Amino acid sequence: MITSALADTDVFKTTLPNGLTVLIKENHTLPIVATTVLYKVGSRNEISGKSGKAHLVEHMMFKGTEKFKKGEIYSSVQKHGGMLDAYTSEDYTYYSLSLPAKYLKIALAIEADRMRNCVFDPMEFVSEKKVIIEERKMDLDSPFVSFRDENLKKAFKVHPYRNSITGSIEEIEGFTREGILNFYNTYYQPNNAILVVVGDIQTDSTLKLIKKLFGQIPEGPDPPQVTIIEPEQKQEQRLELKQRVTHPIIQVLFHVPPNDTKDSYALQVLDYILTGGENSRLIKKLVKEQPIFTFIGSSYYESLDPYIYSITAELKEGVSSQKAEADLFNEIDSLKQDPPLKHEIKGAKNQLEMGALFLQESINDQAELLATTEFFYGIEQLQKYAQEIESITREDVQRVAQKYLVKKNRTVGWLLPRDK
């Protein structure tokens, strides 16, 4: 039975009149606190040709607000021994501040101010675009990043998931301050955000402070919805890229449903059966028993719209790519022919359960888990998740393999060494 320590302990949830969702959880293990703010905007909300806005806003959120001049957000947190983190994903943008518990007010003051009072200083804007361009160049230096970008463009014809989160150099160069400010004003509103506090604090006094700092921010207009639907892929897509790598790499993308659908729970179990550890199907058969690949991994993660399940593998020296590809798909097909064994299902579920426990060891991880669970499911689903996974049968796994891991639903990319 999967247990979620978070689900069992008190998570206080409320919504302020301006629409801000607030989650508070006390954790008195160490005298520290983590605050996170999740804005419901990601690269998914961008128009093709103008990708990279959400990411640029994320950077500008550190470059000065009305109360905190450039550099002061960093220094205010750092000098009190804290840490800052932020990232932009396809679906949301995430900010995290951790501090000794006695400095909670600083974290909340920063988040309250930058929610609506980011300054977007023109000179900072220009300089930060340069920094992001450097970041993009670093990405381009890595063959794996450009490879994945190309694969996504092949797999998605219209949906914004096809675009890189950072944006292309041309797109970034083309952004104006007005355009980015407009994007910020559209999406950075209390009714489009989730605030989470986890740590050595008291719920009542924390809520009081949150109301004081965030309560006065007026509710904003509802942001536009993403209405683009990726049409069903009707045939296999393929691509080949030549880059500076020593061995060929294959990456296969399958279109899959988003989380919180019956099939998605079965796919999570399937994912572990395929590549969850050394005795998983693909690793055992194709890395250890018949050495076709030196490594093989897969990734299936939460998304708002249907995303992709990807399997990536590096070819062993001297193995033909045709044989490797055929063997890989044969192995996947075997799961369609016969359902997985009892111990495979049990092992996958144990791994998912333990994975959930490992995700609760630090207050940052707990805060992130609460924020993303609230975003994708609603916090009430924490216990439902455990039950859903528990209920998956061998036939469910076989069924989703038959339904989604099929030829016409896949995009096959090969990354080849330049000189071969």
Place this chain on the structure above:
Amino acid sequence: MALGFSAPPQPPASISKVVLDNGLTVLIYENHALPLVCLIAHVKAGSQYEPDEKAGLSYLVSAMLTKGTQAKSAEEVVSQIEFAGGYIISSGSQTGSFVQCEASKNDLDLALEMISDVLINPSFDYQEMERQKEYFLSGIKSRGDDPETVGKLEFNKYVYGKHPYHRPLSGYEETIENITREDLIQFHQKYYVPNNTVLAIAGDIDSQKIIPKIKKEFGGWPRKSVKLPELPEISSQKEIIAKTVNMQGEQTHVFLGHLGIKYKNPDYYTLEVLDIILGAGGLSSRIAYNLRDVKGLAYTAYSDITGSAGMEPGRFLAYMAVSPENKEAAITGLLNELQKIRNEPVLTEELEDAKSYLIGSSYFGLQGNEALANYLILCEVFDLGFDFIDKYPEYINHVTKEDIQRAARKYLHPEAYTLVIVGQ
């Protein structure tokens, strides 16, 4: 406005130490937050003890530990622990080898049995060894693709000279190919003994009840005397060494630095504070702030001297990723920062902020069983006392501006350094 109360970190009463008859040091930290356990065994069997011509040997031995024992095949070793949702890994460093196992608290017996078996009875199966060697060789080849790895290895070559740290952990193509199964067995027999090993356990356990379980799994491991090889002394360079490695890429990678300090250096804590001010304190450090934020020269820029300090001297290393046309300006900027921190005392605000940062953030490093087990090992190996986390604020608070300037003059050398540039 003070919110909540400040609970002290877990008191030392949760920590206990026992040394078995065979010399195995056992460290225990009770943590009942989640139903998990973490076991880490640390053996003084690192790459610094292997000969140059067998570079990669110790790392290979570490990797092979989980690849089969006398009683179990590689597959059996992992299948049980993976089925339970846990994991067992082994790896090595310059100083030591470690095996780490995490599992649900209900699987404590399994975890203990696993760790003792892989540590004491690895089989070094020939085929597994060949497979692992191939994996290493593939990694060695790929090393050449990553500019950061290429740069760091080149840098180490010049800074360490004949000292074992000049060579990479995973060795070279020629040395890996030369390693035999007999080499693995010999190395294991020589260093993997209980009196050369520390076992740390953190998690939802009972300190008393666990001891007989540990004795059951480890008690039969025979003590054996170990002679750890002497390592050569290294001296600081007196001149500038500059090397360029040509590599295609959008960015140029700059590595600048020289020999550093040992952990037990009396100025260690002073240099920790200096590190935060100069280059290791994230984006508000001088190097990052001036070269990235102010001048827009780099996306990444940092420096560090204490991070690599161990029983052997570490290195001072500054790293920047820049556009090729900004290379010279970035290097000049970096050297200016080194000069400045030597020539002028740091500002009071910088000093206080850095101290507050180190002290405040020290708690973040203690979250989770893996962190607690590693904390125990650190305190044991470096003789810090298990209440180190409580004494740490004093060590840091004692540091003055004069200490920092003195240490900067003594340990930072903008006049004699190694510069490696990877790019065009």
